[in-house]
Each structure stands twice: as structure tokens, then as C-alpha cells.
Amino acid sequence: MAELGQVGDYEIRLLRVFKTVVECGGFSAAEAVLNVSRSTISVHMSNLEQRLKLTLCTRGRSGFALTEDGVIIYDAVRRLFSQMEDFRSTVNALHVQVSGELNLVASDTISLDSRSCFPDVLGAFCQRAPDVYINFETAPMNEIERRILNDEADVGFIPYHRELDGLVYQPLYEETCYLYCSDGHPLFDLDDTPDRIRARVGEYKLVHAGIQTNPQVAVQLQGLNKAASAYYYETRLAMVLSGAYLGFLPEQYVEPWVQKGKLKPLLPDERVYKLGIAAITRRHGRFNKPRDVFMEVLVQHTRPEFQAESR
Structure with a gap:
């Protein structure tokens, strides 16, 4: 034939x-x-x-x-x-000229973290797509995941603890979180002898994120007195600064208070965990030129070791 x-x-x-x-x-x-x-x-x-x-x-x-x-x-x-x-x-x-809307939603602190290069990303995107109308909001991580999966937002920025099948993750940087106390807390002036701090740290109230966390974080919370929850870093920091609570916070975020002597990490070699920060998009979303252009710009500004890690 x-x-x-x-x-x-x-x-x-x-x-x-x-x-x-x-x-x-x-x-x-x-x-x-x-x-x-x-x-x-x-x-x-x-x-x-x-x-x-x-x-x-x-x-x-x-x-x-x-x-x-x-x-x-x-x-x-x-x-x-x-x-x-x-x-x-x-x-x-x-x-042709990119137009339409771009809906962004981020967890707190990410947009102004120097490692995210967010202002530079937005500036470069606006040069490439000046006619796009941008909606930019803040929401908790679980809400961001839901909105991306439901096509209610185009790009989300989260400290992620899991990878959902319907999402694509573009790693941006890695956060290091330590257990902090303020200068008004009884452990602040305790001699920095690990054994003494280790023996007493479970006696004091801890404020935590209040959401399901990854195994590494769950291990760090074991043996601590989880007495309050505050998802956003800003509110969690305020509770730690009150002197009434201990709390895990990102190192870079609280650096100004550490430099002023208002905060210090406890058992930094033990009470520490890493948290990945990523941009997420829907795996099988509709054709969306503003989103695609934004992600191209974002990857160009991402640190080289994370550029090829999208998954």
C-alpha cells in the first residue's frame, strides 16, 4: 500500500x-x-x-x-x-502588545524581601506590558493555593510546605527561620548555655503559624508550649516583641530588631528550619499572556541556582 x-x-x-x-x-x-x-x-x-x-x-x-x-x-x-x-x-x-489583567497574590513579607527582587520584576514587567492592569493582594498560604487552583488569581507567592498536583512551582529563594525571644522575655538574659535554655524553653508560651506545616517544622514545634497562633509574620513578631511569647520568624525579616538588641535567637544550632519560597501558577490554566510574560520576567530575576528548578 x-x-x-x-x-x-x-x-x-x-x-x-x-x-x-x-x-x-x-x-x-x-x-x-x-x-x-x-x-x-x-x-x-x-x-x-x-x-x-x-x-x-x-x-x-x-x-x-x-x-x-x-x-x-x-x-x-x-x-x-x-x-x-x-x-x-x-x-x-x-x-502584539500584551493587555488585560494580571492578578497577583502573595503571602506577607515576600514582595518586599530583597531576595524576591519584586520591585525590579514589576518594573521590568510594566516596561514589557504597559497596558496590563495589575491587581495585587495579600492572603494566607492556603487561600493563595485555592485561588490559583480555581483560576481566581494568576500568580501566587508562598512559603510552601507541600506540592499540589495542580500547581507549578518556581522556587525563588530559601528562608531560614529561628526561634526568637525578645528582650522582655525571661530567657533573653539567661546565660547562653544550651543545656539551661534547652531545659526551660518548653515552659514558655509559643506563638506559631496555626496551619498544617511540613515535617521539618512539625519536629521543631515538638516539646514547645503552643499557646497562640498568628499566621502573618507581622502579627507574630508583635506577639514575640511583647515578651509574652517565643516564636519562629525568618532571619532576614527580623534582622533590624536583632541589630537593635530587641530580639535574639534561642538555640540557633537546634531550633531552626528552612522554608522554601516559590511562585505558583496553575498547571493546566487557560491561555494567559500577561501571566506568561510575568513569569518570564520573574525567572530572569531569580537567583541562578533556582532558575531551572521549576516543577
């Missing part, structure tokens, strides 16, 4: 000739449209039939007519060129 091999540019040109001949109703009428002689058209048609190993039309004194195979091929050619035109339009649309 004869089979058609690879279709290349030459076959496409022959198919265009065939389509024009059919739509013009014959070789003579197609001469003016194709701007070639009837004999040249005849050669092209013969070459096409040889390549397809089919008889596409009859031509002679009785006039031009498609064979049954010719009718089928003509319908297929129309679909082929329609799909090619759709492809061309899609590609061209990707080069």
Missing part, C-alpha cells in the same frame, strides 16, 4: 495550486490567479498526483471535474490551510 511521506514546502506549494484550480473551476481560469501558464499548472497537478499516488481530477473536452479522491483531498486541503492560518494568527497574536 502506497503511503505519503513527509510533507514539505514543495508539497504545500502544489496543494495551493490544486486548491486554486478547484476554486477557479479549471486550469484556464486559474492562470490569471496563479500568474503562471496553463502548461505549468498542468505540470504541478501531475506532480501532485504522482506524489499522492491518486488521480485528483479529470480534464479534457468535457471540462474540469474532481474525482471522488479529489473531493476528499480538496476538503482536507481546506482544513489544512485553515489550521495553518489559525497557527499564523496565534503566533502573530503573541507579538
